[in-house]
Amino acid sequence: MILLNKLFSAERSVKGRVDYPLLLLGAVIYGVSVGLVLSPNEIAPGGASGLAVMLSRFLPLGVGSLTMAINLPLLAVSLYVFGWRFLVGTVVAIAVSGLTADMCTLFTPLTNDIFLSAIAGGILLGAGCGIVFRSGGTTGGTDIAAKLIKRKKPYMAAGQIFMLADGVICVLSGFVFGSIDNALYSFFTLWVFSKTLDMMLYGGDRGSLR
Known part of the structure; x- marks a missing residue:
């Protein structure tokens, strides 16, 4: 626990510094979750990566490449x-999470069990995103929206913001993949993700993003 407290010291994000070793670690974990767990099982738990998982069914591009393309307009807002x-x-x-996700297509998916994928994918997604947040960046997509809302409403937990912003993508996945099961598992993954993210960011204090 002491190691984690040092690892995710809040002073980095407060003073605007970016901890690149941590950021790279979080981005790789995030990319592995998308490319090796969620995308192979057609789970789209919101965000740019969720949209990319759905679009990859119709376009001859990797989910990582699509995620990077979707994020391009958001970078202007970020700046x-x-x-x-x-x-x-x-x-x-x-870039790192997108490239990692595309590279994961070279390997066998972590599991073909959609329930286990929802759990593992949500945990890895939340852990990766939380590390990136704490390092001073985001993984794009609704991460930027979450930071904007958090600035205006500091009492809201980041996980709750993600649940609200990404719910519509989970519903849409049911239509895209032609099964309500995909939508339900996407919602479940989103819930696991939000709980993991809040734990990474706040621990026992859910209401303040330090």
């Missing part, structure tokens, strides 16, 4: 609102 330090960290996180 305007949070500044170039935040933008650099976000670009690195998006």
